[in-house]
Amino acid sequence: MKKIVGAVSWIAASAPWCLTAQEKPQNLDSIPVLTRESYGTPESQLGLLQGSVDALRSGASSPEKLKGRLRVTGGSWRMDVFGDGSGAEFLDTAASARAHGLGADPARLMSVATLESTGRAYVERSLSRLIVLPPNERLVLATTARRSEGGMAPDGSNAYSAVVANRAVFSREINGIPVTGAGSKVTVTFLNDGTVESFRYDWPKYTVSQRVQRMAPPAEIMRRLQRVVGLRTQRDLSQPVETPPSIASITQPIRLGSYVVLQDLKCGYYDPGFMNRDAAAPVQAGCYYHVVETRGEGEFVTTAAYSGAVPAAIAPEPDARWPEACVILGTKVKEEPKGKAAGYGTKVQPVPPRPTPAPPR
Amino acid sequence: MRFRISVITFVTFVVSTRASDLGAQVGHSAMEVGTRCQQEYQNDWMPDVGNSDVWRRCNKFNDQIKQTDNLRFYYNLHGAKPVLEQTNDGCGQGCGSADSVDFLYMNGHAGANASTAFWDMWDQNTRAFSSNMRLGDTSRQLMVLATFACKTLLLSDGNANILARWQPPFSGGLVMATGAQDNLYSGNDQSATEFASRMQDGQPIGLSWLESAWYADNSNRPTFMNTGRDANDCSNRSQVTLPALFGTPILRDSAIGFFCWASWS
Numbered sequence: 001m002k003k004i005v006g007a008v009s010w011i012a013a014s015a016p017w018c019l020t021a022q023e024k025p026q027n028l029d030s031i032p033v034l035t036r037e038s039y040g041t042p043e044s045q046l047g048l049l050q051g052s053v054d055a056l057r058s059g060a061s062s063p064e065k066l067k068g069r070l071r072v073t074g075g076s077w078r079m080d081v082f083g084d085g086s087g088a089e090f091l092d093t094a095a096s097a098r099a100h101g102l103g104a105d106p107a108r109l110m111s112v113a114t115l116e117s118t119g120r121a122y123v124e125r126s127l128s129r130l131i132v133l134p135p136n137e138r139l140v141l142a143t144t145a146r147r148s149e150g151g152m153a154p155d156g157s158n159a160y161s162a163v164v165a166n167r168a169v170f171s172r173e174i175n176g177i178p179v180t181g182a183g184s185k186v187t188v189t190f191l192n193d194g195t196v197e198s199f200r201y202d203w204p205k206y207t208v209s210q211r212v213q214r215m216a217p218p219a220e221i222m223r224r225l226q227r228v229v230g231l232r233t234q235r236d237l238s239q240p241v242e243t244p245p246s247i248a249s250i251t252q253p254i255r256l257g258s259y260v261v262l263q264d265l266k267c268g269y270y271d272p273g274f275m276n277r278d279a280a281a282p283v284q285a286g287c288y289y290h291v292v293e294t295r296g297e298g299e300f301v302t303t304a305a306y307s308g309a310v311p312a313a314i315a316p317e318p319d320a321r322w323p324e325a326c327v328i329l330g331t332k333v334k335e336e337p338k339g340k341a342a343g344y345g346t347k348v349q350p351v352p353p354r355p356t357p358a359p360p361r
Numbered sequence: 362m363r364f365r366i367s368v369i370t371f372v373t374f375v376v377s378t379r380a381s382d383l384g385a386q387v388g389h390s391a392m393e394v395g396t397r398c399q400q401e402y403q404n405d406w407m408p409d410v411g412n413s414d415v416w417r418r419c420n421k422f423n424d425q426i427k428q429t430d431n432l433r434f435y436y437n438l439h440g441a442k443p444v445l446e447q448t449n450d451g452c453g454q455g456c457g458s459a460d461s462v463d464f465l466y467m468n469g470h471a472g473a474n475a476s477t478a479f480w481d482m483w484d485q486n487t488r489a490f491s492s493n494m495r496l497g498d499t500s501r502q503l504m505v506l507a508t509f510a511c512k513t514l515l516l517s518d519g520n521a522n523i524l525a526r527w528q529p530p531f532s533g534g535l536v537m538a539t540g541a542q543d544n545l546y547s548g549n550d551q552s553a554t555e556f557a558s559r560m561q562d563g564q565p566i567g568l569s570w571l572e573s574a575w576y577a578d579n580s581n582r583p584t585f586m587n588t589g590r591d592a593n594d595c596s597n598r599s600q601v602t603l604p605a606l607f608g609t610p611i612l613r614d615s616a617i618g619f620f621c622w623a624s625w626s
Contacts, residue, residue, distance in 0.1 A: 078562070096568065100596050143579050147571065151595055151621030152520050154528060158592060158619070159520055167625075169579060182549065182576070200576065232411030263580075275551035275577075290546060290580055293408055299474040300488065302481055303511045304408045307546035307578050323412045338416050339398045339437035342444070342457035351453055351461045351501045355390045357608035 030214045031177060033317065034206040034269060034283035038084050042070040045085030048129045053079075055092060055196075082202075087274040088130070089200040095191055102192045103149060103162030110166045110192065116141045119168030119188045122196060131186055131203050133172065140178065142171040142185065165197055166190050174206065174269065180288035181309055183271025202274050206283060213285055213313035218247040221287055224310045225265070226256055228324045232306055233260055233293050247287065256291065263290040270309045272322065281319040285312035387563030389604040392430040393501055395454065395462035396423055397445075399438035399469040399483050406485040407470045410547040415468050418509060418550035422466050425557035433462055438469055438483045445480065445489040447533075451499030460500040460533075463606070464507070468553075471510035471540075478513045478526045478540075491526050497534030498613065504536040504606055505566060509553070509574070513540035514584040516624065527620065531588050534611040536601060539570040542624050543582035552577035565600045567623060575625045584624035588617045595621035 039045055046063060050056045050072075059074040070081045076094030081087070104110075110118075123131055123139065133139060147165035152158060170186045172179055186201040216224070222243045230237035237257040244250060250265040270286025271277060286309040293304045310324045319325045326332070400415035402408075423432050436457040443449040444458035452458040459465050470481040477492035491513075496503045516523060527538065552573040559569035567585040574583035589595025590612065599621060601609050 091564070093564070096565075097600065100599075145575070145579065145625050147623060147625050149596075149599075149621065149623045150516065151592060151619055152524070153619055154524065154617060156520050156524065160592070164623070182578075187576075233408050234405060234411075235408075272549075275555070276549060290578075292544065295407055295470075296472070300472065300479065301474075302407060302470045302472045303544060304410055304470055305511055305544035305546040306410060307548035307580065308412075337420060338400065339396070339419060339435050341439045342434070342436040342441065342455070352393065354393075354463065354501060354607060357390070 028177070028215060030212050031269070031285055031313075033209045033211040033213055034174075035209050036086075036279055036283065037205040037207045039086050039205060040084070042081040042083070042085040045088065045130065046070055046072065046079070046081045049079065049081070049088060049090075052129050053090065053126050055090070082274050084279070086204045087200075087202040089198065090196075091198045092196065095195045095197040098195070099147070099164040099191050099197065100149060100162075103164045104192045106146075106148065106161055106163050109146065109163055110190070112144050115144050115166050115168045115190070118190060118194065119170065122188050122199070123170065123186055127186065127199070127201065131201060132205070136175050137172050139170050139186070140173055142169045144168050147189075164192070166192070178266065178268035179271050179283075180266045180268045180286060181271045182273025182275070183277060183283075184269075185273070202271075204271065204274075204283075209282070211282075211317075213315065213317075215285060216312055216314045218245075219243045220314075221247060221267070221310060221312055224324075224328060225262065225287070225289060225291075228308070228310055228327050229256060229260060229262075229289075229291050229306065231327060233291075233304070235260060235293070259295065260291060260293045263292060265289045267312055270312075270322075272309070276321060278319060278321045281321065282317050284317055284319075286310065286322075287312050387561070387602070387604055389429070389561075389563075389602075390607050392463040392603070392606070393454075393461070394426055394430045394432045394464045394466070395457060395459075396432065396435045396466045397438055397441060397457055397469075398435075398467065399481075401483075402470075402481065403483055403485040407481045412547075414547040414550055418468050418547075418553045419466070421550055422553035422557055425554045425561070426464075426466075429561050430464070438467075438480075440482070440484060442482050442484070442487055442489045446493040447495045448493070450494070450496065450503075453500065458500065459494070459496055459506070460498070460503045462501055462503060464505045465503055466507045466509075466553075468509040471508060471513045473512045473515040473526060475518065475522045476525050478515070480508070480510065480513070491530050494530035495533035496530045497536070497611065499533075502534060502611070504534075504609070505539070506530070506535060506537075507539040507556070507570065509545055511541055511544045514538065514542050514586055514622065514624075516542040516584065516622065524620065527586060528617075531586075531617060531620070532614050534613045535588075536598070536606070536609050536611070537566055537585060537587040539567065539583070539585040541574070541582050542584040542626065545574060545581050545583065546578045549577040560603050563602050563604060565602055566606070567599050567601075571623065571625055582624060582626055584622055586620060586622040588612050588620055590616065590618045592619050592621070595619040599623060 226237040267287040398419040479488040555573035
């Protein structure tokens, strides 16, 4: 295995910090730390949605405040606006119920290009007041996904397979730097007839702070990855590993140690998403990873899969809700209550019978 | 012991809680719920995924589901093989058996081969096998088995193998199993809260699983499987929600005319 020493470019890119949206940065040495700016209120964001999304214009209930979200419902749809309004999810249950009937042969999938253009068109038409892109940002296709169905009779007959929904996920680049993690994502899901089944976005408003982070060299990021994953897998991953010239986006597997493989790595700003972030925490440089470890042999091979992000700045700032940052900075992570052993300290009671189902209405 | 629910008079407790975070939830008869999870393993025979991810995920599921349902046990996987398999799956809630609850949530390591899906127990070199399971035929009669672990619902190796792995557990009357056709990544444990919350909102159980796991990480490959009398019935039953769960007819053995599944990939 080749050991590469010395610093190489962190992102295969960089130049002056302020670039036009289409320019690619090269040899980036430092990036400014971002902070999140409040959108105001979820009510104001809901108002924007109701003025933009056709389905929300009629039959909506009064907004209902729930824990961490504001909800309106219609005859067959539900719209949740999360937190301060930077995230939301729409689901049309009637469309979802039609998905099966519109199933398509997997060989006749909606192409990625069509899915991207259809998704972009929807975002521009219906969500442009929510998915705001300053001049230095651009919307980029992050991934696509398909929801498939299949089935068969117990004798193996009548087997079928169909794609029932198609999903486009967009993210954003800020001055050419991608945002990794669950934050800064817009997902639109289409049935095969083009109906929007659902959309969900997590689109915080970022502000450039006065603080600048110097980027760690790729070899250091790989060492951090080994350290973090070594802790998670409880394996010694201290041996030298291959460090590619650019680690902005690794898509080919790299062995981190015996039985432990890095599947992919994507570097940029790291935002874990509204479900996991501390809104007051800085948005800083990070590399999102997928790692798998295998144990066992023959017929009994178990795969353990890990995802997360390692800080990519030489001196990352504290973020109590970023476990890998806590490891790198030496901060203790809170322990969780464990499951007990069955039968110990448990008052054994008879299992109650299941209630009689209510008659259909 | 097998309960005949049709002849038992029982007061249905319909959830009527109106706490601030439950306001929009759709009422359903409270389920008996059990959780069995394992973070670390005897002599490290399986990996500890770190960050207390498993315990945190299971605590989050428990905290959410118990707002509307009866969480009867939260156990680890020490010595759990016989109470998950047909050997002793009706031994009761004190021993954490699969058939002692309506809904069993599990998180740990798992896998699949040509003849069985398997769940790694805490005990070294011990696994519970789907081929040894018959779920839903004793005690409370399990209806939903939800497993956050890799590859329990592997689909890529042919229909014969899928049947070999899953016909035995479904033959007891199990309504739905959720899992993954490939990997589910430990890391974003918020999906456990979201899974329970979506179900409580009245979304289909299968869709709740697919969406909560996929949004947690777009590389996750969540999958669910259910049975039906025929293909149409299977499709209809794939939309089962918590409010409709107890009214879902139980299909056992020869009454099962179709297996169906759905997955993000």
